[in-house]
Amino acid sequence: MNKQIIFNLAVRDLDNSRAFFTALGFTFNPQYSSDSAAFMNIVDGSIHAMLMTEAFFKSLIDKPLVDARERNEVIICLSCESREEVDGLIAKAVAAGGRTPHPPEDHGFMYDQGFEDLDGHLWNLVWMAPQA
Template sequence: MSKQVIFNLPVKDLQKSKAFFASLGFGFNPQMSGEHAANVIIEEGRISAMLMTEDFFRSLIDKPVVQAKEANEVIVCLVCDSRDEVASLVEKAVAAGGRTPHPLEDHGFMVTQGFEDLDGHLWNLVWMNAASQPPQA
């Protein structure tokens, strides 16, 4: 069964968040975007993030919105095609105003590093070399 994943993130300033993700090279679906939300295409037809103004996000739930700069509920993990893609996305995120919460970790068969976006949401980027992964027990 094929699935599409769309995750929703509250943002303080929709225009700044759109500019941040555009600077990382992501596009937007105009049919699913408007005044209060923007749909970031991560992988066409498979994965996207809906950036929602905090007021719009709040209208869909019955509890407080977590302030991601103060507490985290989730880390979004993206598997990248190469070590260079991990490094490039982190570099672009930092240049656009994000930060790195931890240094690059190189485990030989896997490289991981992440960034925090403008609203404090954590994104972890991973590249795995299938040829050198340790055998599974």
């Protein structure tokens, strides 16, 4: 079996979160989803997120849940194949109800911008020039 990355994110409204990420072009695997969680494919076969209702997420931990709208614990960074892909995903995120916490940064060899999803989780999209 190939190694995979699967990270878990607590969400307030699973249906709204599923619709948000579907608008960005991500897909979900119903085989690993339920009323409490949705298995999201980010990079098929290797990177996934399990979106979990807050109640389900809390059942798996023994300390308070961080409210990502008020505090940050992590920024999820995804590489993109072009500047246009970065801009396109940002536009989709904003159209689906997300927000951008800062303008794009263009360093010549690297271009990036981030968005905040419906639950306050931060996502950074980055393109790096092949020669970098």
